[in-house]
């Protein structure tokens with residue numbers, strides 16, 4: 400029996416066990432995926448070995464420390480210094496970041512749905528770990544990325560991009576706007592002041608919010624402007640499919656994994672709504 404876990408703080412709300420255990424059961428694998436509430440991120444490697452894990456996912460606020468402490472890092476993890484997937488190989492913990500690929504696959508779905516096949520430039524709202532993953536993925540696809548954040552400090556990690564705070568920002572046309580802030584996660588706030596967002600949304604053509612499970616004020620505003628938009632549910636699903644493939648060394652068909660995970664996600668949602 401192989402053991403997998405999600406490390407995070409908080410972690411109880413996560414839908415990852417529903418997705419992974421659904422694929423594990425569907426594919427007839429002898430394994431189990433569970434939540435592990437880890438408060439001190441510095442203990443992540445000890446916890447990994449202590450729980451006798453084969454692999455793990457990592458969520459807020461431990462992605463940076465996971466990247467730092469893993470023994471071997473993928474080029475993406477080396478670059479953005481954040482990892483969401485750990486796997487044990489020959490006694491060493493290897494770190495990956497599947498948020499990047501998860502976002503890019505979810506964006507592709509949105510482009511297909513909206514018939515918008517070409518994106519030349521994108522604006523990212525927020526400058527945290529998720530913004531780093533997404534800006535990396537977009538830049539690697541040849542898209543020009545700008546980053547807009549409430550405050551200046553975190554923008555220091557985005558030296559290769561055009562960056563602004565709300566004070567210095569001048570509105571221009573973007574093909575895509577991505578909200579990576581946690582504004583709207585549990586409240587009704589927008590990720591930037593309305594006088595910035597309204598003219599932006601009038602001009603751009605796609606809106607993406609990494610938050611999932613609710614229509615955020617940002618997506619409501621995008622809808623009011625008749626934009627094509629997506630929330631973070633597909634990103635969540637695709638990052639999990641990619642992580643599962645890493646856990647099991649690409650032994651299973653991604654389409655099959657996705658179907659099982661999608662069913663697990665829908666079932667978990669129905670239980671939450673009951």
Ligand code: NDP
Pocket residue numbers: 459498501525526527528529530548549550551553579580581582583584588589590591609610611631632634635636638
């Ligand atoms: P971080 O804590 O690293 O970054 C948060 C960012 O949001 C900062 O730039 C911060 O600005 C900004 N911010 C926070 N609150 C506000 C606000 N009220 N108004 C404007 N800006 C604000 O978070 P992460 O990048 O790790 O995560 C961000 C979100 O992404 C979370 O909601 C998480 O659930 C989601 N996520 C979704 C995934 C998916 O699969 N769908 C995958 C990964 C994450 P400042 O610097 O000024 O503080």
